[in-house]
Amino acid sequence: MKDMLDTKEQAERLLLVGVATGGNEDKVMESLDELAELASTAGAVTVGRIIQNREAIHPGTYVGKGKVEEIREFVEDYGVDTVVCDDELSPAQLKNLETALNTKVIDRTIMILDIFAMRAETSEGKIQVELAQLKYRSSRLVGLRSSLSRLGGGIGTRGPGEKKLEMDRRVIRERISILNKELEEVKRSRNVARKKRMESAMPMVAIVGYTNAGKSTLLNTLTGAGILEEDKLFATLDPTTRIYEYENGNRILFTDTVGFINKLPHHLIDAFRSTLEEAKYADIILHVVDISNPSCDMQMDVVYDTLEKLGIADKPVITMYNKVDKLDNDIMLGSDIRSRCTIRASARKKLGLDKLLDEIMNIIDDGMRYIEQVIPYSDAAKIQDIRKYGQLIEEDYRADGIFVKAKIPKQIGIGL
Ligand SMILES: Nc1nc2c(ncn2[C@@H]2O[C@H](COP(=O)(O)OP(=O)(O)OP(=O)(O)O)[C@@H](O)[C@H]2O)c(=O)[nH]1
Ligand SMILES: [Mg+2]
Numbered sequence: 001m002k003d004m005l006d007t008k009e010q011a012e013r014l015l016l017v018g019v020a021t022g023g024n025e026d027k028v029m030e031s032l033d034e035l036a037e038l039a040s041t042a043g044a045v046t047v048g049r050i051i052q053n054r055e056a057i058h059p060g061t062y063v064g065k066g067k068v069e070e071i072r073e074f075v076e077d078y079g080v081d082t083v084v085c086d087d088e089l090s091p092a093q094l095k096n097l098e099t100a101l102n103t104k105v106i107d108r109t110i111m112i113l114d115i116f117a118m119r120a121e122t123s124e125g126k127i128q129v130e131l132a133q134l135k136y137r138s139s140r141l142v143g144l145r146s147s148l149s150r151l152g153g154g155i156g157t158r159g160p161g162e163k164k165l166e167m168d169r170r171v172i173r174e175r176i177s178i179l180n181k182e183l184e185e186v187k188r189s190r191n192v193a194r195k196k197r198m199e200s201a202m203p204m205v206a207i208v209g210y211t212n213a214g215k216s217t218l219l220n221t222l223t224g225a226g227i228l229e230e231d232k233l234f235a236t237l238d239p240t241t242r243i244y245e246y247e248n249g250n251r252i253l254f255t256d257t258v259g260f261i262n263k264l265p266h267h268l269i270d271a272f273r274s275t276l277e278e279a280k281y282a283d284i285i286l287h288v289v290d291i292s293n294p295s296c297d298m299q300m301d302v303v304y305d306t307l308e309k310l311g312i313a314d315k316p317v318i319t320m321y322n323k324v325d326k327l328d329n330d331i332m333l334g335s336d337i338r339s340r341c342t343i344r345a346s347a348r349k350k351l352g353l354d355k356l357l358d359e360i361m362n363i364i365d366d367g368m369r370y371i372e373q374v375i376p377y378s379d380a381a382k383i384q385d386i387r388k389y390g391q392l393i394e395e396d397y398r399a400d401g402i403f404v405k406a407k408i409p410k411q412i413g414i415g416l
Contacts, residue, residue: 012044012154015074018086030295031086041233042155047078062093063221068100075103094143104147108266110156115234117160124186125237126160128271131179133159135267138172168349186285191275203252206282210299211259213288214322218347219256239278260306284363285317292326308357316340317362325349368407376401
């Protein structure tokens with residue numbers, strides 16, 4: 001029992017603050033719920049929430065003057081260690097708030113970066129997260145320095161591998177340039193791996209979606225990939241690619257990617273661009289949605305926005321409404337009109353997956369054309385091309401040449 005109390009005492013105590021502009025208080029409540037989830041993933045406890053209705057975010061102090069005072073009183077009364085603002089703070093806002101409140105002040109971006117730092121496992125993931133953290137802090141050193149030194153630790157002070165983050169501008173600059181070089185190296189080897197996969201000409205499906213939607217569970221169910229799936233935000237940071245083989249021998253690649261979240265820090269989008277680019281080379285985007293989550297509409301909007309930002313909005317999208325096992329049977333679900341088709345499924349309970357796999361094949365078939373012809377023996381090398389880029393359904397060696405039935409990708413000209 002004593003141990004439990006001790007850990008409770010040690011946990012960082014947070015007050016969450018949001019601003020509702022244009023009367024969207026419900027949205028801000030939802031956003032603070034998610035911020036509280038992020039906080040608990042980061043090992044902290046939420047002791048209160050304050051929302052201010054304002055025309056616009058205050059450029060100097062995020063909330064208005066009166067509200068700053070209210071927050072200061074709350075901090076004193078409830079022993080709050082850290083005030084977390086739900087939007088990214090400018091350097092000035094951070095510094096002013098920190099001075100006015102006389103307590104540690106952070107924002108949603110720091111929280112997300114902190115969790116990414118905790119989760120990063122591969123060297124590429126670690127480099128990307130540390131880069132995003134350093135870029136964020138390099139412009140906010142004044143406010144952050146006093147804020148982050150208050151607890152001597154906690155959210156915002158940890159880099160990947162619990163390494164303490166630098167606070168010195170010159171050292172940060174040097175570290176950024178070293179990390180950039182290391183990243184170039186890693187990118188090169190990723191490109192080689194990607195090129196190999198593309199040469200195999202196997203169709204590729206990128207699994208994308210809001211964090212915690214069930215992307216990794218789906219890949220595990222389909223291919224036994226053995227990736228960590230957890231009821232926590234950002235369980236997966238690094239992409240994993242696995243082959244799925246249909247009964248008729250057709251094979252496709254599935255890639256599980258990092259989850260998206262509302263207000264994903266732009267430094268992170270930049271940092272993870274190369275990881276997310278896996279989706280850029282996919283033939284199909286499979287958008288996994290946690291349809292049991294009350295905020296699923298907002299989450300879908302965020303995913304489409306992020307795909308747009310990454311420049312991959314023009315691919316065929318399949319929407320998978322996941323976790324239908326959690327819904328009552330009589331709930332009616334509309335289709336997602338932004339995608340080719342909508343499948344109701346459960347990755348965990350293995351429901352609807354055959355239909356999903358059929359739809360994937362249909363889209364891939366759409367990109368193929370069927371041929372049935374005799375190839376002269378002098379052109380026999382074309383059989384290899386068909387094998388490489390398409391599907392050889394039947395071949396028959398006849399007197400006048402090789403009779404083939406095959407499917408070949410429409411965009412590939414192999415002279416057939
Ligand atoms: N009830 C139910 N739970 C599911 C289903 N699919 C996934 N889950 C659960 O949802 C949680 C999140 O699943 P993950 O597969 O880790 O989600 P993810 O999309 O990979 O999440 P991140 O890697 O954090 O972006 C886990 O606890 C899963 O067991 C489903 O079909 N039904
Ligand atoms: Mg995952």
